[in-house]
Amino acid sequence: MTVKAEGVSRRYFRKTGTANYFDAVQPVSLEIAPGGMTVLTGRSGSGKTTLLNMLSGLLVPTGGKVWYDDTDLYALDDRALSRLRSERTGVVPQGRSAVDTLTVLENILLPARLYQRELPVEAAVRWMEKLGIAPLRDARPAELSGGELRRMAIVRALAQAPDVLFADEPTGDLDDENTRLVLSAFRDFAHEEKKAVFMVTHENDALLYADRVLRMDHGQVTS
Amino acid sequence: MTKRKMFLRMITASLLRRRSRMLIALLSIGIGATILAGLVTIYVDVPRQMGAQFRSYGANMLILPREGETLTRADLDETLQAIPREELVGAAPYRYVRLDMTSRQQSFTAAGTDFAGVTQTSPYFSVEGAYPAQTRELLVGKEIAETIGVKVGSTMELTWQPTAAASELSPEESRVPGASLSGSAEGFGGGMVYVTAALNEDAAIDSLTVDVSTQTAEYGGRIPEDETFLAQFTGKTLPLTLGEDVDALSGATVTSGAIVDALNRAVQAAAPAKPRTVIFTVTGILTTGGEEEGYVFLSLQDMESMTGSDRLDVVELSVSAGADQLQTYADAVTGSGGKAQARLVKRVTRSEASVLEKLTALVFLVTLVVLLLTMICVSTTMMAVVSERRREIGLRKALGASDSSIRAEFLGEGLFLGLLGGVMGAVLGFVFAQAVSVNVFGSSITFQPLLLPAAILVSMAIAALSCLLPIRRAVAIDPALVLKGE
Numbered sequence: 241m242t243v244k245a246e247g248v249s250r251r252y253f254r255k256t257g258t259a260n261y262f263d264a265v266q267p268v269s270l271e272i273a274p275g276g277m278t279v280l281t282g283r284s285g286s287g288k289t290t291l292l293n294m295l296s297g298l299l300v301p302t303g304g305k306v307w308y309d310d311t312d313l314y315a316l317d318d319r320a321l322s323r324l325r326s327e328r329t330g331v332v333p334q335g336r337s338a339v340d341t342l343t344v345l346e347n348i349l350l351p352a353r354l355y356q357r358e359l360p361v362e363a364a365v366r367w368m369e370k371l372g373i374a375p376l377r378d379a380r381p382a383e384l385s386g387g388e389l390r391r392m393a394i395v396r397a398l399a400q401a402p403d404v405l406f407a408d409e410p411t412g413d414l415d416d417e418n419t420r421l422v423l424s425a426f427r428d429f430a431h432e433e434k435k436a437v438f439m440v441t442h443e444n445d446a447l448l449y450a451d452r453v454l455r456m457d458h459g460q461v462t463s
Numbered sequence: 464m465t466k467r468k469m470f471l472r473m474i475t476a477s478l479l480r481r482r483s484r485m486l487i488a489l490l491s492i493g494i495g496a497t498i499l500a501g502l503v504t505i506y507v508d509v510p511r512q513m514g515a516q517f518r519s520y521g522a523n524m525l526i527l528p529r530e531g532e533t534l535t536r537a538d539l540d541e542t543l544q545a546i547p548r549e550e551l552v553g554a555a556p557y558r559y560v561r562l563d564m565t566s567r568q569q570s571f572t573a574a575g576t577d578f579a580g581v582t583q584t585s586p587y588f589s590v591e592g593a594y595p596a597q598t599r600e601l602l603v604g605k606e607i608a609e610t611i612g613v614k615v616g617s618t619m620e621l622t623w624q625p626t627a628a629a630s631e632l633s634p635e636e637s638r639v640p641g642a643s644l645s646g647s648a649e650g651f652g653g654g655m656v657y658v659t660a661a662l663n664e665d666a667a668i669d670s671l672t673v674d675v676s677t678q679t680a681e682y683g684g685r686i687p688e689d690e691t692f693l694a695q696f697t698g699k700t701l702p703l704t705l706g707e708d709v710d711a712l713s714g715a716t717v718t719s720g721a722i723v724d725a726l727n728r729a730v731q732a733a734a735p736a737k738p739r740t741v742i743f744t745v746t747g748i749l750t751t752g753g754e755e756e757g758y759v760f761l762s763l764q765d766m767e768s769m770t771g772s773d774r775l776d777v778v779e780l781s782v783s784a785g786a787d788q789l790q791t792y793a794d795a796v797t798g799s800g801g802k803a804q805a806r807l808v809k810r811v812t813r814s815e816a817s818v819l820e821k822l823t824a825l826v827f828l829v830t831l832v833v834l835l836l837t838m839i840c841v842s843t844t845m846m847a848v849v850s851e852r853r854r855e856i857g858l859r860k861a862l863g864a865s866d867s868s869i870r871a872e873f874l875g876e877g878l879f880l881g882l883l884g885g886v887m888g889a890v891l892g893f894v895f896a897q898a899v900s901v902n903v904f905g906s907s908i909t910f911q912p913l914l915l916p917a918a919i920l921v922s923m924a925i926a927a928l929s930c931l932l933p934i935r936r937a938v939a940i941d942p943a944l945v946l947k948g949e
Contacts, residue, residue: 293943298861318866326863333946337858351862396862 241328241403243272243295243436247304249459250290264290266459267304272404277430277437279446282456288440289334289408291456295438296406297325326355330397332407337393338381344368345377348396364399370425371395372418386413394422398429404436405429411443423449481848488844488880489887495837496888496922499830500914501895506826508900508908509819517818518552522584522779523811524793532802533774536763542778542803545795550788552781553583558766559776562621562759567611573621573759575766578602584781588755591615592747595762601743602760608748615745621759622740623769644701646729650675650721651683658725660696671696673722683718692719701730739769780805785819786812834925841929845877849933849940856937857945866938873934874927881926885919892918 247267256262265287272278272295280288293299295306297313306313308328316324325331330351338347346353348364368374371391381389390413397405405426411419427449430437439446447453455462479485517523526542528534539556555576562573578594592615595602601621603613613619643661650656654677663669671693678684686692695709703709703723711719743765749755767773782789789807796805849856856869893910900908 289943299941299943322860322863322865322868329863331861333858333861333942335946336854337861337946339855339858350859354859354862354864354868 241274241309241436242307243404243438244307245270245291245295245304246307248291248294248301248306249303250287250294250299251302263459265294265301268461269304270454270461272436272438274403274436275430275434276451277427277439277449278452278454279450280438280440280454280456280461281442281447286456287459288456291461292406292408292438292440296329296331296404297321298331323355326351327357328403330400330402330405332393332397332405332410334408334412336386336389338384338389340381343378343380344373344384344392347381347392348399351396351400360399360401363401364395367395367398367425371421387415387418390414391418391422394425398425401433402435404438407437407439407441409441410439411441411446416445419443419445481851484844484848485880488841489884491837491840491844492880492884492922492926493887493891495833495925496884496918497891497895498833498888499921500888500892500918501899502826502830502833503917504893504896504908504911504914505899506823507911508896509822509826517811517815518583518781518783519586520811520814521587521808522555522781523808523815524780524782524789525806525808526778526780526796526803527806528775529802529804534778534802535773535775537773538802539775539778542796542799542801542805543780545799546780546782546792550783552783553580554778554780555580555584556763556775556778558763558770558774560623560766560770562623562769564611564619565622566620569611571607571621571759572757573761573766575761575763577763578760580779581760584779585751587751589750590747591750592745595746595760598762598764598768599741599743600746600762602747602749603745604756604758604760605748605750606756607759608745613745613748615747617745618742619745619759620740620742622738624738625770644726644729646725646727648721648724648728650678651715651717652677652679654678656683656718656721656725658722658729660726660729662701665700667698667700668696668726671726675718675722678715678718683712683715686712686715686718686722696726702727741765741769778803786816837925838929841877841880841926842932845873845930845933846936848876849873849937852937853940853945856940857942860940861942861946869937870934873930873937877926877930878923881923882919884926885922886915888922889915889918 246269248265248269249263249267250265252262252264253260254262268291280291282288290299294301297306300314308324311324313321313324339350342350345361345364345368348368349359349361352359365374365377368377371394373388373391373395376384376388376392381392384392390410394407394410397407407426410426411422414422423443423446426437426439429435430451439450453463526534526539536556539554543551543554558575560573560575561570563570578596581588582594590602601619603619608614643659645657645659647655647657656678657674658671660671661669673686673693675683675686678686689712692710692712696703699708703726705711705720705723709719709723743761749758749760763773782792784792786807789812793805793807796803860866860869893914896908900906
C-alpha cells in the first residue's frame with residue numbers, strides 16, 4: 241500500500257504575534273512506498289508529530305488529502321477509518337501507551353482483538369524475542385521499565401504486520417544497544433516484509449538506517 | 464480468547480480497578496433502585512393497606528330501609544350478600560328509640576346494636592369499663608353518665624313507652640281476651656289467604672274461618688272442608704308456630720303456613736302495646752367526642768324484647784374499598800330491589816380519596832427526585848472514570864478502536880452496573896417496603912414477581928442514561944493529543 245499526501249496542511253487557530261493562527265504543517269506532498277524506511281527529523285515544534293498523525297489517520301488535516309492507495313482517508317466515516325487504520329497501519333505513539341489491566345502479550349495482541357482478527361501470536365513472540373522482551377509476555381505494564389514499555393509498543397505495531405508502520409520517537413527512552421536493535425528491526429521489517437516504515441525521530445543513528453530522510457523546519461518539509 | 468470474552472474482561476477489570484468509584488456508582492444505583500422498588504411496592508400495596516387503615520375513621524356506608532319499608536335483621540343478611548366478605552370490615556345495625564328513666568324523670572335516646580359490629584365500624588369508640596357482653600347490660604354515653612351520675616356497675620331502670628305503633632309489642636304480651644281478629648297473609652303462588660278468628664276469655668281461639676279462594680283447589684283449597692286441620696286451632700293461644708302448635712295439611716304446607724302467619728299478624732295488630740321496663744347494669748361509659756355521648760346503647764336482643772320488633776333504623780358498614788368500588792357496592796344494594804338502600808358517608812370516602820391522591824403524588828415526586836439524584840451521582844462517577852482513562856481511551860483509538868466500540872464499552876459498563884444495582888434494589892427494596900409496611904401499616908406485603916425485572920430494567924435504563932454524557936466525553940477524546948507524550 242502506498243500512502244500519499246496531497247498538499248496536506250494543519251493550521252491551529254491561536255494568537256501568535258501578529259497572526260490569529262499558526263501553521264503547524266505547511267502544505268506537504270509526499271509519498272511513502274512499500275519496502276522502505278522513511279525517517280522524518282527536525283527540531284522540536286517543527287510539526288513532525290502533527291504530520292505523522294495526519295498521515296496515520298489520527299488527525300484531520302485542515303487542508304489537502306491523504307490517500308491510502310485509492311482511498312481518501314478522511315472521506316471515510318469513523319467506523320471505516322478506524323477499521324482501515326487497524327488493518328493497514330501500526331502506530332507507535334509517543335509516551336506511555338499500555339492498557340494496565342492486560343498483560344504484555346495481551347497488550348501486543350490488542351489491535352487484532354479490537355476487530356476479532358486472527359491473533360498474530362507467532363509474530364508477536366518472534367518480535368518480542370528480537371527486541372529482548374520475550375520473558376515479559378505475562379507481566380503487567382506496571383511492572384515494566386520505560387524502555388521495556390517502549391519496546392512492547394513497538395512489538396505491538398510490528399506484530400500486526402501493517403502495510404505502514406508509523407513510529408513517533410520510538411527510541412526516545414532506549415539505550416544505544418536497544419536503539420540499534422529497534423532500528424534494525426524496522427529496517428528488516430521494511431526490506432524483508434516489503435512494508436513501509438515512517439518514523440519521526442531526533443536520533444542521529446536513525447539516519448544510518450533510513451532509506452530516505454526528510455527534514456522539517458517550521459512546518460515545512462525541506463528535503 | 465474471543466472478542467466478547469476480552470470485552471467482558473476489560474469491563475470487569477475496569478470496574479475492579481476503580482473499585483471505590485464503581486462501588487459509589489453501584490451504591491447509588493442500588494440505593495436508587497431500592498427506594499424505587501420499595502416505593503412502588505408500597506404504592507401498589509398502599510390502597511389495600513390504607514383501605515384497612517382508613518376503616519378506623521368509622522363507617523363509610525350506610526344501609527337504610529327503603530321508603531315505606533321496614534328493615535329487619537333477616538333482610539340485612541340478604542343485603543350484605545352484595546358486598547364481598549373479605550372487604551366487609553364490619554357491620555353495625557342500629558335501632559333508635561326513646562327510653563325513659565322514670566326514677567329521674569329523664570328520657571334518653573337508646574340505640575340497640577350489635578356490639579361486635581360496633582367495635583369494627585367505630586374503632587375510635589373509647590369505652591371505660593367494657594362493652595355489654597350479654598342482655599340487660601348497658602353502655603352509657605359519657606354525657607348521660609355525668610348528668611345522672613352513673614358509674615360502671617350502677618343499675619338503670621329504663622322503660623319503653625309504646626307509641627301508636629302497635630306492631631312493636633312483644634308477642635307474649637299480645638293476648639287479647641274476647642276479641643275478634645282478622646288478618647291476611649300471602650299464600651301459595653302469591654294469592655292472599657284471609658282469616659277471621661274469635662277469641663274466648665282466656666284469649667284462646669274459639670272459632671276460625673278461612674278464605675282460601677285464591678289457592679289451588681285440590682291442595683290449599685281443600686282446607687275449609689278439612690275439619691281435622693281446622694280443629695287443631697281451637698283452644699290454642701296466639702301466636703302459633705307451624706309444626707309445633709299446629710301441623711300443616713299435607714300437600715298444602717304453604718297455605719297452612721299462610722293461615723298461621725295471618726293469625727299471628729292479626730293478634731299483633733289487635734294487641735294494645737304495653738310499656739316494658741327492664742333493669743340494666745351499666746358495664747361501660749362511652750367517650751367518642753361526638754353525639755354518641757348523649758345515647759345509651761343496649762343489645763339488639765334487649766331492644767327486641769322491649770319493643771317487640773326486630774326492625775332496624777340504620778346499619779353502619781365499614782367496607783375496605785376505594786370510593787368508586789364503594790359506589791358500585793352501594794348501587795348493587797340499592798338496585799337489588801330489596802327493602803334496603805345504601806348511601807356512602809361522603810365525608811369519609813372523600814377524605815380517603817384525597818389522602819390516597821396526595822400519597823400517590825408524594826410517591827411519584829420522591830421517586831422522580833431519587834432517580835434524578837441517582838443519575839447525577841452515576842453520571843459524575845462515570846465522568847471521573849472517563850477522565851482517569853483518557854490515555855487508555857486515546858491509545859485504543861490510536862490502535863484502531865472505533866468510536867462505537869468505545870461507546871459500547873462504557874455503555875456495557877453502565878448496563879452492568881445497572882444490572883447489579885437493579886438486582887440489589889429489587890431485593891433490598893422489598894425488604895425496605897416490608898419494613899415500612901410492618902412498621903407503618905402493621906401488616907406484611909407480598910413480593911411482586913414483576914418487581915425484579917422492572918427494577919433491573921429501570922436501573923439499567925437510568926445507568927445507560929447517566930452514561931450518555933460521559934460517553935460523549937470519551938468519544939471526543941483526541942488520541943493525537945492524549946498520546947503526545949508525558
